[in-house]
Amino acid sequence: AAMSERSRAEVDATLQTAKLNPAELLPAVHCLSFGPQASAGECCLLQLEPGLCAELEAGRSLVIRGEKGEQAVLCSKDKTYDMKIADTSNMLLFIPGCKTPEQLNADPASCNVIHSQIAGFSKNYWELRRCRPKLKKLRKLLMEDPYEGPSSQEDQTSTFSKYTTEDLLSLIQASEEEILHHLQVIDACKIEGRYWRVLEFSYEMKLLDHVTQLIDSESWSLNKVPLRTCLEELGSLEPREMIEHILLSYGRKYVDDGEVYFEMHEDKICRAIAQMLLQNAVKFNLSEFQEVWQQSVPEGMTTRLDQLKGLALVDKSSRPETIFLLKVEDLPEDNQGRFNSLFSIREKWTEVDITPYIQDLCAEKQTVGALLTKYARSSMLNGVKVYNSRRPIS
């Protein structure tokens, strides 16, 4: 430091003036002064949630993500946190090289005057709160240009953006693991090894249809669909990667005696076929729909209405009863927006009906009941508990 530093003698003189007994003090003293950049406001404090400190010390990254207009979030490898400024009424000074009494006692050579420079100070810090990753945008980006199969003329003339994992990491406010997990949930796949794509729904159904027809003609058990034969039989119709992708999307892969098989997901297949039927009209007569639906699914599969949670809604108040498509992933991502939209679709909901449409809003350890208490008002209707909006919906 260019300025004259305090000397031992000056320190002792101050102690004397203050009437403090040096014998009651540890021999070392820190002379605190403000460093050259202390006022510049270049430093700020980030309060770490449990686990984040250990991650930093292990050398792993934390990233702040958010475009202009988005509320910033902080992401570790597998979690996402909202960031908020917290004010204290006190002044916080942050000081490098400042030792605790234990550290001083552990070092016998410390009977020194330690000149410590305050690196910065603040009356506030960033606070973190674990939040749901903001993944709706991920699906939206990939739906800009769904993959329609090799026969569609695309790629060369395509003006749409294609997204690599790195692109998605820079655009989506979520951790890498949450993004990769969601890509799996929405059955995205990598085409050309680099770009994440989702399949256009009718192409996906075409692929599924190839597989289910083959299962039927080969009389395979739904639990033991051989990959090799599928590729052999269908490889002339569709790219091998797509055949394997559809098997992975609608089945569970396993190996038996060196061969790869798939255990098909009955519920997921029935659900997809229901979506295919329902998307053709605003609503359907329920009993007619159920009949057509059962006839449309592969031999050996049984359709059930509970397979359609979060996909379709039954209107029991209409005569005859009807059913219509309502996909939870098409609804707003934020809590209030979601509830507003649900209550504008239907004024009163039973807990059973609304649960599939709000389940994904639950934070860590939060229940659907807690959400309903917060965002809805309950009443009784014909002896059944129903929920409606807390505020008038326009």
Added chain:
Amino acid sequence: MTPCLSYSGGAGALAQWMLVELQGEVEPRQSGSLAGSLLGDLHYTCEGTPVLIVGHHILYGKVVQLEKPFAVLVKQAGGPQPSPGEPQGHYTVTALIKTKLLFKTRPKPIITHMPKKV
């Protein structure tokens, strides 16, 4: 597209800094910036109680192990200018803070009649 980025973990252990929490404001004695000016002397009693002599005040505090440690983020030069309240900009994590010295007690004024000559 990527407005801001935080630390990439890597070579070298993170430095451990300390937090000192004081009531009130810190103001320079003379006009001008704080840079370079002295704050005071920090002692510890033999029992480990921190004692801070600031100007004409003695402050007694305590050592607190933070339940939630802090990371110190340092803004990188050359990043986009952030608006107030937005953490946009490039930061690196420079240090961790796991301990603070909390001075909450009312400062005891030091009454001097004669400045001690050194």
